[in-house]
Amino acid sequence: MSKKLSLTLACGDYEIIRPLKEGTVQPDGIELNILTAADSATRHWRFLRNEEFDIAECSASTYLVARDRGLPFRAIPVFLHRRFRHGFIFTNTGKGIVKPADLIGKKVGAKAYQVTAVLWLRGILEEHYGVPHTSVEWFTELDEDVDFNPPEGLRLSQIDQSKSIETMLAEGEIDALLHPDIIDPIIEKDPRVGRLFPNYKDEEIAYYNKTGIFPIMHVTGIRQELVEKYPWIVPNLYQAFEQSKALAMKRMRNPRLVPLAWYQEAWEEQEQLLGPDPWAYGLGEQNRNNLETLVGYSHAHNLISRKIPLEELFMDVSQGRKRGHFRT
Secondary structure (H helix, E strand, C coil): CCCCEEEEEECCCCHHHHHHHHCCCCCCCEEEEEECCCCHHHHHHHHHHHCCCCEEEEEHHHHHHHHHCCCCEEEECCCCCECCCHHHEEEECCCCCCCHHHHCCCEEEECCCCCHHHHHHHHHHHHHHCCCHHHCEEEECCCCCCCCCCCCCCCEEECCCCCCHHHHHHCCCCCEEECCCCCHHHHCCCCCEEECCCCHHHHHHHHHHHHCCCCECEEEEEEHHHHHHCCCHHHHHHHHHHHHHHHHHHHHCCHHHCCCCCHHHHHHHHHHHHCCCCCCCCCCHHHHHHHHHHHHHHHHCCCCCCCCCHHHHCCCCCCCCCCCCCCC
16 A cells, blocks of 8 residues: 655635545645644744644745745645735724825734735735825734844834734724734624725725736745655645635535525626636736735835745646646
């Protein structure tokens, strides 16, 4: 009996990896131990700081910083998490912030400065709404996944460990908050906290129609020593992720699976707005535009020293022209 290479993958518990998790899809020659319990911030820290996992879903923003610093990580163009971000700018409702320009000169919080969601939002606010990232005073809660020194002109402070950035927003200690998740005051309908864009879905659709970008949040990182020792795992893993997503999307077309009254309509609306595969992997034209925009924001905000070409950031997963295809 041939022995497979045993590797640990840490990622979110997504439908698109269900076939991998359940063993319906198995990467050729690889036995995956899949861990899904950790939240994103913890997983990224443990991967980039401690190298605890062989493969991990990883913050795209922090991966750029890690590669710029020459840290021992590579990635394949598998993007397990995307999310539009206009609905994740929260404000204290007593501060008179009704439009993006009102953020200028204000105190703005973030979970961490390097977080991909926050990088996208800073870039979008600067490019599309005229709010320079240096025009606000920044306050963060978590340590960064990769250490960095704030560049000259950036006002950035870390709050005391005893404080919560969400509580500070509700109590008016900060004026606004950019966050990767729906914050507790919104869930609890705290009247002191609202969204900068109450009609955020309309803003996100307009943004997509203008740019073609459905923001990539996470890449799939691999410890560099593994790809150097076993280069064959790169296309094998990529193919397995592709197969897993294809099977998951085929399964998800069944409206009986999800307890939503208008699930089918939501699926059809997504397809009409974003096309047949908005979760596409690889470095096709749309993903290149997506990632090059993020690289540009990272460089403009002095997180990375140069605009790193995508060919340096992602391993080549090709198996040759017209080769390596599969059928679901």
